[in-house]
Amino acid sequence: MNGILRIAFKLLVNDRGKFTALLVGITFAVFLMVMMTSMFAGILSRSSSTVTNIGAKMWVLDPAVNNVSSSIPMPDYVQDAVRSIDGVRYAVPLYSGGALIKLKNGVYQAVTVIGLDDASLFGRPELIEGKIEDIYAENGFIVVQDAEITKLGNPRIGTEFEINDHKGVVVGIAKANISGLFGIPTLYTTFNRAISYLPSTRFTASYILVEPKSKSDIPHIKQEVNKLGYQALTDDEFIQKISNFYKYQTGLGINVMLMTAISFIVGLSISGQTFYTFILENLEKFGALKAIGAKGHELVSMILFQAGFTAFLGYGLGVGLASLIIMSAKLRMPDYAAQITNLNLGIAFVMVLIIAGISSYIGIRRVIRIEPFDIFRG
Amino acid sequence: MASLAIKATNLAKWFGEGDARTMAVKSVSFEASFGELLYIVGPSGSGKTTLLSMISGILKPNSGTVLVEDRDIWMMESDELADFRLNKIGFVFQDYHLFPRLTTVENVAIPLILKKNDWNQSLKVASEYLKIVGLEQRAALPPVKLSGGEQQRVAIARAIASRPDILIFDEPTASLDGDTGRKILEFVREHILNETRCIIIVTHDSRIFEYAHRIIRMEDGRIIGEEHEK
Numbered sequence: 001m002n003g004i005l006r007i008a009f010k011l012l013v014n015d016r017g018k019f020t021a022l023l024v025g026i027t028f029a030v031f032l033m034v035m036m037t038s039m040f041a042g043i044l045s046r047s048s049s050t051v052t053n054i055g056a057k058m059w060v061l062d063p064a065v066n067n068v069s070s071s072i073p074m075p076d077y078v079q080d081a082v083r084s085i086d087g088v089r090y091a092v093p094l095y096s097g098g099a100l101i102k103l104k105n106g107v108y109q110a111v112t113v114i115g116l117d118d119a120s121l122f123g124r125p126e127l128i129e130g131k132i133e134d135i136y137a138e139n140g141f142i143v144v145q146d147a148e149i150t151k152l153g154n155p156r157i158g159t160e161f162e163i164n165d166h167k168g169v170v171v172g173i174a175k176a177n178i179s180g181l182f183g184i185p186t187l188y189t190t191f192n193r194a195i196s197y198l199p200s201t202r203f204t205a206s207y208i209l210v211e212p213k214s215k216s217d218i219p220h221i222k223q224e225v226n227k228l229g230y231q232a233l234t235d236d237e238f239i240q241k242i243s244n245f246y247k248y249q250t251g252l253g254i255n256v257m258l259m260t261a262i263s264f265i266v267g268l269s270i271s272g273q274t275f276y277t278f279i280l281e282n283l284e285k286f287g288a289l290k291a292i293g294a295k296g297h298e299l300v301s302m303i304l305f306q307a308g309f310t311a312f313l314g315y316g317l318g319v320g321l322a323s324l325i326i327m328s329a330k331l332r333m334p335d336y337a338a339q340i341t342n343l344n345l346g347i348a349f350v351m352v353l354i355i356a357g358i359s360s361y362i363g364i365r366r367v368i369r370i371e372p373f374d375i376f377r378g
Numbered sequence: 379m380a381s382l383a384i385k386a387t388n389l390a391k392w393f394g395e396g397d398a399r400t401m402a403v404k405s406v407s408f409e410a411s412f413g414e415l416l417y418i419v420g421p422s423g424s425g426k427t428t429l430l431s432m433i434s435g436i437l438k439p440n441s442g443t444v445l446v447e448d449r450d451i452w453m454m455e456s457d458e459l460a461d462f463r464l465n466k467i468g469f470v471f472q473d474y475h476l477f478p479r480l481t482t483v484e485n486v487a488i489p490l491i492l493k494k495n496d497w498n499q500s501l502k503v504a505s506e507y508l509k510i511v512g513l514e515q516r517a518a519l520p521p522v523k524l525s526g527g528e529q530q531r532v533a534i535a536r537a538i539a540s541r542p543d544i545l546i547f548d549e550p551t552a553s554l555d556g557d558t559g560r561k562i563l564e565f566v567r568e569h570i571l572n573e574t575r576c577i578i579i580v581t582h583d584s585r586i587f588e589y590a591h592r593i594i595r596m597e598d599g600r601i602i603g604e605e606h607e608k
Binding site: 003004006007010011014015284285287288289290293295296298371373375 | 467473479491494497
């Protein structure tokens with residue numbers, strides 16, 4: 001390490017009280033920012049779980065649909081029209097709706113029912129137990145083994161229940177890539193069984209899943225679907241649409257953004273104030289260094305190093321602490337939705353850089369302005 | 379005859395403008411030679427610290443020149459001036475300005491580190507200077523664990539560590555008792571002063587006047603008299 005930076009390092013870490021206060025400030029701020037944004041990321045990820053789990057490349061939907069659970073059924077001709085568009089390899093309907101099931105013990109439980117196209121079973125889940133073809137068996141349903149399965153009394157293959165006065169039998173247990181947002185168990189069945197067992201509107205297809213022949217066909221498919229008065233979105237676009245709904249139309253996003261901003265302000269206040277006090281206490285010493293022959297840029301590098309070192313260490317500790325808490329929470333609460341993403345880490349990192357930048361800017365201004373003559377003059 | 383270390387000509391410095399202008403130093407000229415222990419003395423507010431700051435490259439005069447080894451230091455750019463102070467001038471501040479969070483030896487090594495020497499090599503050289511001031515046993519302690527006299531000696535070791543030609547002491551005995559002050563000055567004269575070094579001390583402590591080769595007396599920003607060692 002460069003000698004002058006080593007001096008800066010020793011000045012910083014040997015002042016244990018201030019160094020600890022600085023670290024606590026930044027760690028706490030990073031912890032809060034990562035926790036808030038991670039919870040939000042988790043919520044957003046779960047809000048699109050159906051889109052991710054089904055895995056279709058394109059979704060055709062009513063333009064008014066803004067999240068996957070509030071679908072608007074489409075008439076059958078839309079599916080036929082989509083199938084006839086150039087560049088569509090195939091297009092199948094998907095049913096998505098809510099229902100109440102009555103368990104063996106008499107308890108009613110809300111569930112999400114996904115009805116897969118009978119012919120292709122496109123969007124079928126990966127099974128842990130049972131065989132996918134058993135979905136065609138009489139009253140066959142596949143239960144998703146996620147955090148919510150306990151609400152169905154931990155069913156096994158053969159477990160029976162009632163759904164809208166129809167009998168239902170569990171024929172398979174599926175793995176869920178991402179659990180749902182609302183804490184409701186998910187059942188898969190065929191499209192036809194779904195619309196015959198559950199009370200349906202005149203139109204039955206919640207979505208039409210499209211497999212384009214190639215990526216280059218996607219713009220054309222979108223254009224043609226638009227002409228029908230519907231919207232065709234890629235899976236990423238649909239996820240983004242759902243994400244935008246939660247971010248901008250539910251108040252969730254603004255609340256999380258405010259909490260993140262408050263965390264930033266708390267971190268900035270603690271760290272900025274402590275770092276400024278640290279600089280003030282050492283101001284005469286910096287003046288003495290200047291008198292001895294230290295150049296302005298060397299003093300600036302000392303301060304930037306001190307602020308940067310504290311910021312990066314605090315960032316690491318904050319991220320570590322947040323990860324530990326999220327991991328522990330997930331072990332105890334399977335429903336816990338927090339998810340640390342690169343974007344969360346990036347946001348917290350940028351915020352920490354801003355905290356370090358502002359803190360050091362205040363310090364640098366004081367140090368640059370100190371005249372060695374002031375040291376002589378006392 | 380000893381060669382000239384500093385030549386100050388018509389130095390003037392004022393603070394403020396208009397009616398608020400205060401003349402701190404009024405057209406002062408003097409010279410100091412290598413091998414000389416020169417005192418600048420005078421009452422508080424006489425301009426001695428301002429004069430010291432101008433000849434050491436810290437405070438720019440409003441008029442006049444300062445030649446150090448025949449170079450006008452106030453014609454230098456700021457980085458060049460910083461290098462000049464680092465290489466040519468050693469400072470012993472009134473309050474020592476030692477870093478309490480560094481060890482004694484690290485404090486002494488600061489000028490060497492500023493001169494881009496390797497950290498371990500700087501500490502090694504600093505230890506030798508601590509030995510010169512008799513504090514090699516205190517190397518690992520922080521300065522706050524040392525007495526006032528010991529801290530003063532650490533400050534001296536730091537000032538001489540970069541082997542400067544000119545040493546500047548600002549009120550070196552202000553925080554010391556009479557005996558310790560005299561011992562410090564005896565030490566400076568016997569061990570720090572040599573034929574290639576000029577030492578300038580600003581003080582108003584008459585108890586240490588006996589160690590000076592020459593004393594310049596200041597009052598109201600002017601030199602009012604000069605005495606030579608008898």
